[in-house]
Each structure stands twice: as structure tokens, then as C-alpha cells.
Amino acid sequence: MSLKRRTILQMIPAVAAMSIAPALRSQASHHVVVVGGGFAGATVAKYIKMWSAADPRVNMRVTLVEPRVAHVSCIMSNLVLNGQLKIRDLSFDYAALQGKYGVEVLQDRVQRISKDGPEIKLKNRGWLAYDSLVVATGIAFDPIEGLDDPRKTPHAWIAGGQTNLLRNQIRDIPERGTFVMSIPDKPYRCPPGPYERACLVADILQRRGSGYRVIVLDANNGIQAEKETFTRAFSELYGDIIDYRPLQRVVGVDQNSNYVHTKILTADGQETGGEDAVYGDVLNIIPRHGAPRLLVNSGLTDGGRWAPVDPTTYGSSLDRFPGVYVIGDSQATGQPKSGHMANAQAKICADAILRRAAGDSLDSDERLDNLTTNSACFSPINASEASWLTAVFRYNRDTGNMGLVPGSLGEAHNWNSENYRDMFSWSENLFADTFK
Amino acid sequence: MKKLLTPLACFTLLLPFVLPANALAADDPAVNRLLASQCAQCHGTNGYSRNDFESIAGEEAKDMYEDLTDMKGEDRPENIMDHQALGYTDDQIRRIASYYATLPEDPESRESESSSGSGTLSASSSIESEEQDEKEMEQREERDEDDEEDEEDEEDDH
Numbered sequence: 001m002s003l004k005r006r007t008i009l010q011m012i013p014a015v016a017a018m019s020i021a022p023a024l025r026s027q028a029s030h031h032v033v034v035v036g037g038g039f040a041g042a043t044v045a046k047y048i049k050m051w052s053a054a055d056p057r058v059n060m061r062v063t064l065v066e067p068r069v070a071h072v073s074c075i076m077s078n079l080v081l082n083g084q085l086k087i088r089d090l091s092f093d094y095a096a097l098q099g100k101y102g103v104e105v106l107q108d109r110v111q112r113i114s115k116d117g118p119e120i121k122l123k124n125r126g127w128l129a130y131d132s133l134v135v136a137t138g139i140a141f142d143p144i145e146g147l148d149d150p151r152k153t154p155h156a157w158i159a160g161g162q163t164n165l166l167r168n169q170i171r172d173i174p175e176r177g178t179f180v181m182s183i184p185d186k187p188y189r190c191p192p193g194p195y196e197r198a199c200l201v202a203d204i205l206q207r208r209g210s211g212y213r214v215i216v217l218d219a220n221n222g223i224q225a226e227k228e229t230f231t232r233a234f235s236e237l238y239g240d241i242i243d244y245r246p247l248q249r250v251v252g253v254d255q256n257s258n259y260v261h262t263k264i265l266t267a268d269g270q271e272t273g274g275e276d277a278v279y280g281d282v283l284n285i286i287p288r289h290g291a292p293r294l295l296v297n298s299g300l301t302d303g304g305r306w307a308p309v310d311p312t313t314y315g316s317s318l319d320r321f322p323g324v325y326v327i328g329d330s331q332a333t334g335q336p337k338s339g340h341m342a343n344a345q346a347k348i349c350a351d352a353i354l355r356r357a358a359g360d361s362l363d364s365d366e367r368l369d370n371l372t373t374n375s376a377c378f379s380p381i382n383a384s385e386a387s388w389l390t391a392v393f394r395y396n397r398d399t400g401n402m403g404l405v406p407g408s409l410g411e412a413h414n415w416n417s418e419n420y421r422d423m424f425s426w427s428e429n430l431f432a433d434t435f436k
Numbered sequence: 437m438k439k440l441l442t443p444l445a446c447f448t449l450l451l452p453f454v455l456p457a458n459a460l461a462a463d464d465p466a467v468n469r470l471l472a473s474q475c476a477q478c479h480g481t482n483g484y485s486r487n488d489f490e491s492i493a494g495e496e497a498k499d500m501y502e503d504l505t506d507m508k509g510e511d512r513p514e515n516i517m518d519h520q521a522l523g524y525t526d527d528q529i530r531r532i533a534s535y536y537a538t539l540p541e542d543p544e545s546r547e548s549e550s551s552s553g554s555g556t557l558s559a560s561s562s563i564e565s566e567e568q569d570e571k572e573m574e575q576r577e578e579r580d581e582d583d584e585e586d587e588e589d590e591e592d593d594h
């Protein structure tokens with residue numbers, strides 16, 4: 001490693017912290033760098049600062065690196081498609097994290113996580129040293145043959161400009177037109193989200209008149225979440241418009257002719273050799289997800305799609321990454337990829353980092369027996385009614401992983417307007433618990 | 437739903453909080469804090485909700501314990517909380533309840549909404565400025581995508 005390449009000054013806090021005796025620790029700061037200010041990253045930054053303020057033994061300095069001025073929440077973003085919300089309603093800046101909690105926010109992009117020492121490279125500021133690094137960068141998409149211009153065929157599965165583009169395309173769809181959307185192989189972010197989107201688009205088009213179609217190409221062997229709810233909604237509310245086709249994996253898109261090419265799968269996901277081509281006036285292809293390149297290139301995914309972590313801390317399972325944590329959609333524990341869940345994981349990670357900084361035990365029976373996360377998703381089914389899905393996970397010492405607690409998994413018996421109202425209360429509190 | 441309690445019932449309900457002295461004495465406060473923080477996604481940071489979802493800070497421990505263990509007993513779980521309650525052991529519920537009981541019901545420290553984000557369904561400004569915003573957002577995202585490409589291209593010389 002060449003020292004010239006980085007700003008020496010930036011290395012000093014980490015070196016100082018390491019060399020100071022434990023008794024003096026409260027004087028030296030422990031520098032936590034958080035990469036990504038979405039649901040996972042904003043929560044961990046906030047909670048480390050909030051909880052450490054009450055503990056005189058630790059002095060935590062938290063730097064959040066995020067390229068955007070504000071995070072656009074994917075949660076509720078399907079309501080941008082039907083015009084009930086604007087992207088600005090779902091945009092959260094970092095003023096509260098900075099002003100209220102004392103998080104230092106750098107508007108920058110992390111380009112590399114060093115394999116050789118505790119530092120990362122920022123696009124505009126060079127190298128930055130850390131004592132603990134929390135990687136919370138969400139997802140990236142696999143390429144799909146022919147899908148070269150995302151602005152022509154938006155996934156809108158990371159909310160923002162693409163969500164507006166898709167909204168406009170749906171607005172401009174020709175009379176009696178066809179909307180084709182695809183659902184990637186699991187695990188993907190927000191298991192009920194694509195079915196929710198299919199319902200909302202069907203609702204928009206149904207109000208416009210007859211003859212519209214919504215074709216849903218699902219790479220999985222059936223509806224992945226709220227199965228009863230969506231099976232019923234697809235047939236009872238949208239029987240004339242939604243055409244749900246499981247076991248169809250999108251392998252190519254022709255952006256000129258607007259054909260989507262699929263391979264037909266067997267129930268266990270093997271290709272049958274069968275193929276299909278489906279035309280749509282508007283295409284919403286959601287490619288398969290994986291952790292972003294930053295993690296893959298650094299080795300944090302260990303050659304896989306997601307980063308393996310220890311769910312008692314969210315520390316990387318790989319020995320070569322001491323002090324590196326991965327939370328939210330990028331990690332591999334197999335819990336649902338949701339913002340509510342990313343927030344839950346961030347709290348366990350914050351607790352672990354604080355305990356390490358204070359020299360407290362991380363693996364007492366008491367702590368391990370009480371590690372829980374939970375998830376909740378509200379799904380609008382039309383412009384005034386919603387359903388929900390919820391689950392609690394508990395750490396299992398035998399498997400070393402988080403397990404679904406029996407009985408805690410539930411979905412709404414009905415979609416209704418009360419759930420629709422609750423959806424706004426839930427999301428308001430979740431957004432605030434994360435960003436404010 | 438507040439019930440009148442006979443002295444005996446009171447005593448029984450309080451049992452979980454006074455009897456397992458060993459459990460209580462051993463409670464690691466940070467364990468209870470972490471467990472309780474998992475309610476905050478819906479009930480607000482430290483249990484201070486911003487809307488009609490119930491604020492749970494400062495709730496009597498025995499009331500909360502009773503409510504949650506009752507929900508666990510529902511024959512046919514109906515709402516989200518019935519399912520959530522089933523996710524926790526009675527001891528975990530005791531810990532969560534005892535944590536929120538220590539917080540003030542209405543702290544002055546509770547800041548008003550910060551300027552961060554709108555997060556509310558406020559009326560939007562003019563169509564033109566919206567379209568301008570949307571264009572800028574698309575341009576920013578294009579730049580970000582180019583940055584992702586850079587990450588791949590950089591040779592690993594470090």
C-alpha cells in the first residue's frame with residue numbers, strides 16, 4: 001500500500017484509538033464509517049449516536065457517506081405510480097442525523113473497501129480510515145440482454161427518477177394497451193412489492209376503461225408473499241386485467257420492438273427448454289438482485305451474491321474483514337429484504353459496535369436469547385385499501401441464524417381502508433425512526 | 437381498555453415484575469433497550485409515536501405485559517399486534533414492558549419535526565418546478581450509474 005495515496009490526516013483517529021489504553025477510551029473516539037444512508041445506514045448512524053450519548057465510557061464519532069442529498073424511500077413508492085404521492089414526499093435528507101444526533105455526513109460515493117487495512121476510498125475525498133465500517137448500500141441489478149437503456153425500460157425498484165419515468169409511461173400507455181412487468185428470482189427486495197405494483201397498475205388502467213392488460217412474469221413458482229391476499233385480488237378485483245404467469249424468467253428485452261423474452265421454468269426453477277416472447281406497450285422489468293459491486297469487488301460477498309454475516313452483530317463472517325459490518329438488503333442472513341427489517345438489523349449492529357467499543361460482552365446468553373428482528377409491509381391493493389404482512393425473527397443458537405418465530409407470520413384477512421390509513425401511520429413512524 | 441383491578445389481581449399481575457428476582461437483578465439494561473427498540477419502527481423512536489399509532493413510552497409495565505400476553509392468547513390472530521406478540525416469549529415481553537415503563541410519558545426533550553424530508557403529504561408546488569426537479573433527479577441518477585461503472589473499471593492496485 002502506498003501511503004502517498006491517502007490523506008495521512010484521515011488516518012490519525014483510527015491509529016490513535018487503537019493505541020490508547022482501555023481505561024482512557026472515553027477520551028479517544030471510536031470512528032464508525034457508515035456507507036449508504038438508506039433504511040439500514042441512516043438507522044445505524046442515528047442509534048449509535050443516540051445510545052452512545054448515554055454511555056460515558058464511549059466516545060463515538062459517526063461518519064455517514066452517501067452520494068445523494070436525500071434518500072428516496074422505496075417504501076410507499078408504488079403510490080407515486082397512481083399519483084397519490086410525489087417523490088418529494090418520500091425524500092429524506094440528513095439534517096436531523098447531523099443536527100440532532102451529531103452524525104457527520106459526507107456527500108460522496110465509496111469506490112473501494114480496502115482488503116489490506118481499515119480504510120475506504122471515496123470518489124472525491126480519497127482515503128478515509130475507520131475503526132468500524134458499516135456497509136449499507138442496498139442492492140444492484142444483474143444485467144439483462146438487450147436492456148441497455150434503463151430510461152426506456154425503468155425497473156423503478158430503486159425509487160427516484162425511474163419511479164417518475166414509469167409513472168409517466170403508464171400515464172401515456174395507449175388505449176387498451178398492455179403493461180408487462182417481471183419479478184426476479186428470490187430473494188429480491190420487498191417480497192410483496194411486485195404483486196402490490198401489479199394491483200396498483202391494474203387499478204389505474206381499469207379506471208381508464210376496458211381492454212387493458214397487466215401481464216406479470218414471475219421467475220418464482222408462485223406468489224411469494226401474502227399469497228391469499230394477492231391470489232384473491234388478482235381474481236376478484238382484477239380478474240379481467242391481470243394475467244399472472246409464474247415460472248417465467250426474463251432473459252432478454254428488445255427495447256425497439258418492446259418484446260420481453262423469457263425461459264419457462266420447472267417448479268424447482270430449472271429451465272424446461274421452453275421459451276416465450278411477450279409484447280408490452282410499457283415494460284417494467286425488475287432484474288435479479290445482488291449486493292452492489294462495491295461489496296463483490298472487495299470480496300465481502302465471498303464470491304456469492306450477498307455478504308455473509310454473523311446475525312448477532314452483522315459483522316462480516318469472513319475473518320479477513322475484522323470491524324466490517326453489513327446490514328440491510330446487501331447481507332445474506334435470509335431474512336426478508338425490507339426497510340423495516342433493515343432498520344431492525346441496524347439496531348442489533350449498533351448495539352454490537354457500542355459493546356465492542358466499550359469492551360462489553362457480545363455473546364452472553366442473555367443477549368443472544370433476546371436478539372429479535374421484525375418486519376412489516378403494508379400493501380396498497382387499490383387507491384383506498386391496503387393489506388399487510390408481518391413476521392418476527394429470533395436468534396437461534398443451534399443454527400447460528402435468525403429463525404422465523406412460529407405464529408408471528410401473518411397477513412391481513414382482508415384489504416380495507418383501515419389498513420390503508422394505518423399504512424400512513426406506520427410509514428411515518430418508520431421514516432422518523434430511521435431519518436429523524 | 438382499563439380494567440379495575442382487585443388487590444389480589446394487582447398482586448398477581450405484578451408477579452412477573454417482582455418475583456423472578458434473579459431474572460430482574462440480572463437484567464442487562466442494554467439487552468432490554470435493544471429488544472424494546474424493535475417496537476420503534478411502528479411506535480416511534482423510544483416509543484413516542486407521531487400519529488394515531490399508540491405511544492408506548494411511560495406505559496405501566498404491568499398494563500403492557502398484560503396487553504401483550506393477552507394478544508398472544510388470541511385464538512385467531514386478527515391484527516398485526518396479535519402476530520407481533522406471538523413473536524416474543526413472556527420474559528421478552530416483561531423486558532420490553534419494563535424498559536418502556538422507565539421512560540417519561542411525554543418528555544420535553546421530544547423535538548418538533550425537523551426540517552428533514554417532508555414525509556408528509558403536503559401540497560406540492562408548481563408543475564414547472566416539479567418537472568425541473570424530476571429532470572435533475574434523472575440527471576443525478578445517470579451520473580451515479582456512470583460512477584458504478586468506474587468502480588468496476590478501476591484496477592485493483594490497492
Ligand SMILES: Cc1cc2nc3c(=O)[nH]c(=O)nc-3n(C[C@H](O)[C@H](O)[C@H](O)COP(=O)(O)OP(=O)(O)OC[C@H]3O[C@@H](n4cnc5c(N)ncnc54)[C@H](O)[C@@H]3O)c2cc1C
Nearest residue numbers: 036038039040074110137138190328329337338339340377
Ligand atoms: C416498490 C417497493 C416497495 C417497498 N415496500 C416496502 C414496505 O412496505 N416495507 C418495507 O419494510 N420495505 C419495503 N420495500 C423494501 C425496502 O425499500 C428495502 O428493503 C430497503 O430500502 C433496504 O434498505 P437498505 O438500507 O439496505 O438499502 P437502501 O434503502 O436502498 O439504501 C442504500 C443506500 O446506499 C447508498 N449507496 C449505494 N452505493 C453507495 C456507495 N458506493 N457509496 C455510498 N453510498 C452508497 C444509496 O444511495 C442508498 O441511499 C419496498 C421496496 C420497493 C422497491
